[in-house]
Amino acid sequence: MVDVSRFLNSPAITPTIDEIRAALNGEAPTKIYNPDQKIAPHAYRHDYRAAAVLIPIYHCPIDNQLQVLLTQRSLNMRNHPGQIAFPGGKHDAEDASIQYTALRETLEEVGLAPDCFELLGDLGEYCSISGFCIKPVVAEMTRMSELSLSEEEVEQVHWVPLNHLLDPSNFSYVEREIGNLKRGYFEISYHGLRIWGVTAGIIFGLYQAIENHSHD
DSSP: OOHHHHHHHHHOOOOOOHHHHHSSSSSSOOOOHHHHHOGGGGOOOOSSSEEEEEEEEEEEEETEEEEEEEEETTOOOSSSTTTTEEEEEEEEEEEEOOOHHHHHHHHHHOOOOOGEEEEEEEOOOEEEEEEEEEEEEEEOOOOOOOOOOTTTTEEEEEEEEEHHTTTTEEEEEEEEETTTTTEEEEEETTTTTEEEEHHHHHHHHHHHHHHHTTTO
């Protein structure tokens, strides 16, 4: 169990790529804590489908900062239109691995080929109310390539400093009624972007993995 209030008052962390790699190469990761499951457990299925997202991290030489690539889903999509997300999608039976799923979906959505990335490791699964157990795959973007966005899936992309995302003071925890169901989720704001729900929850999981490793 995670003390949400304690997390929100935790210090910011500013890891290097090597520190992220070290944090993700330890013991098998546990599932990311989702406070919504505690509030509305009856709304979560037990027959989950597998999915994966890629967390692409790029060391920008211009400002010497680690930046994270996020997508804004197409406004025409049936599910979660316009929301901020990581590139990713459901695991297909023909996919060689869950890591392959994350890389394949990234190529399809934003045009970045697998050879642009060096995999750093995985986080624990994040189980969503929509019935997916999502495996976040963390990767360093070692080669910048021109983006080619899928018009059907991606409205635009955003680069957000990793340090901003790993600062709990930039998080808020929200509880509200959605469709007559009480829900609870994390939310992060960045220059007008609203990063919330699954995406913010996965970022919370990344913070937890790095912070826990620093105390080992």
